[in-house]
Amino acid sequence: MATRQGKAAIVGGGIGGLTAANALVRHGWHVDVFERARSLPETGTALGMWPEALDALTVAGRGTVLGRRVEKLGVRQSSAAFLRWDGRTIGRIHDLARSALLLSRPALLSILAHGLPPGIVQFGTTRRDLTDLNAYDVVVGADGINSAVRDKLFGPAFRPAYTGYAAWRGWVPGTVTTMSESWGPDALFGITPRDGNLTNWFAAVRTPAGGTGSVDELRERYRDWHPAVREVLDRVEPAASLYHDLYESPPLPSFVQGKVALIGDAAHAMAPNLGRGACEAMVDAAKLSELLAEYPVREALQRYDRARRRRTQRLVRASRALAGLATARRFTALRDPLVGAALHFT
Numbered sequence: 543m544a545t546r547q548g549k550a551a552i553v554g555g556g557i558g559g560l561t562a563a564n565a566l567v568r569h570g571w572h573v574d575v576f577e578r579a580r581s582l583p584e585t586g587t588a589l590g591m592w593p594e595a596l597d598a599l600t601v602a603g604r605g606t607v608l609g610r611r612v613e614k615l616g617v618r619q620s621s622a623a624f625l626r627w628d629g630r631t632i633g634r635i636h637d638l639a640r641s642a643l644l645l646s647r648p649a650l651l652s653i654l655a656h657g658l659p660p661g662i663v664q665f666g667t668t669r670r671d672l673t674d675l676n677a678y679d680v681v682v683g684a685d686g687i688n689s690a691v692r693d694k695l696f697g698p699a700f701r702p703a704y705t706g707y708a709a710w711r712g713w714v715p716g717t718v719t720t721m722s723e724s725w726g727p728d729a730l731f732g733i734t735p736r737d738g739n740l741t742n743w744f745a746a747v748r749t750p751a752g753g754t755g756s757v758d759e760l761r762e763r764y765r766d767w768h769p770a771v772r773e774v775l776d777r778v779e780p781a782a783s784l785y786h787d788l789y790e791s792p793p794l795p796s797f798v799q800g801k802v803a804l805i806g807d808a809a810h811a812m813a814p815n816l817g818r819g820a821c822e823a824m825v826d827a828a829k830l831s832e833l834l835a836e837y838p839v840r841e842a843l844q845r846y847d848r849a850r851r852r853r854t855q856r857l858v859r860a861s862r863a864l865a866g867l868a869t870a871r872r873f874t875a876l877r878d879p880l881v882g883a884a885l886h887f888t
């Protein structure tokens with residue numbers, strides 16, 4: 543069957559947008575990516591990339607070329623430890639069936655951007671209005687959690703809502719060999735390997751929105767936690783840490799309207815507890831592009847909505863549920879053995 547081709551405007555050159563651009567270019571589409579940032583980021587924290595994300599790269603990236611670059615830079619992890627705040631073990635996963643890869647966001651964005659022919663990404667271009675994109679066959683809203691494209695389609699009622707959690711995350715020099723996540727009342731702390739001989743860390747705390755996010759407050763918050771957490775926090779530099787309030791999307795009635803499709807956080811921002819937001823953005827991008835290469839635009843978009851909306855909205859709910867489980871104040875004596883047993887059979 544002949545591959546369908548056309549002209550696509552992609553608003554947002556983040557993880558989803560650049561994956562979609564690679565996939566569409568590979569199918570012979572004319573693509574313009576409009577990215578607000580002036581250039582690719584130079585620093586950033588690590589993302590856990592699951593096998594589905596690597597499969598999406600295979601779709602997007604001239605067979606296995608992009609996937610191979612990601613595999614080369616990323617750090618493979620097939621085991622993980624879940625601990626209590628005092629260091630006691632809740633459970634361990636020794637052999638993830640298909641392991642996760644840890645890679646920093648700047649490294650991933652650089653690989654995706656350099657997979658494209660020059661001139662496709664127009665940096666320093668903020669798009670809020672869709673009317674001047676009329677000449678395109680399809681418009682992809684890949685503009686992240688505060689998506690202007692989603693606002694145009696569904697209005698302010700569908701903006702993401704505060705989850706009740708804020709997160710610090712960052713990196714410190716040196717490597718660790720295994721991923722760990724420690725759970726305590728109203729807070730969790732994660733430590734993972736990443737590329738560049740660095741250690742990635744993240745902390746999520748239940749707190750009102752609008753905190754200052756100071757590193758002193760972070761250290762104070764975890765001062766009674768087990769030594770591995772405190773040892774990382776002792777080495778945190780404010781310049782190598784980020785603070786965000788965490789938001790999640792309400793369920794959108796559709797991921798598509800007319801010739802516009804939403805992908806990634808614009809469609810389904812989720813709490814980071816499952817570590818899947820970026821992966822799902824890449825899977826959206828690959829799926830949408832495959833369908834656009836096979837079906838007329840309107841049909842491709844309807845099929846995309848059917849393929850991706852329910853699953854990703856379930857993940858939004860699951861991620862929120864996991865946040866509650868990890869930071870529970872009560873019933874942890876019951877939770878811990880149950881989680882331990884469940885992990886044992888993973």
Ligand SMILES: Cc1cc2nc3c(=O)[nH]c(=O)nc-3n(C[C@H](O)[C@H](O)[C@H](O)COP(=O)(O)OP(=O)(O)OC[C@H]3O[C@@H](n4cnc5c(N)ncnc54)[C@H](O)[C@@H]3O)c2cc1C
Binds near residue numbers: 557668805818
């Ligand atoms: C603490 C934390 C930890 C996380 N850990 C993980 C993890 O381990 N694994 C994982 O898979 N996910 C993780 N995520 C989620 C992941 O970061 C997001 O889901 C992912 O970045 C979404 O990709 P995206 O392409 O939809 O949006 P983004 O990557 O946010 O890209 C959106 C792009 O659009 C641009 N833009 C915005 N507005 C406009 C506009 N009007 N015009 C032009 N450009 C615009 C922005 O500059 C940006 O480049 C984490 C998130 C957080 C907060």
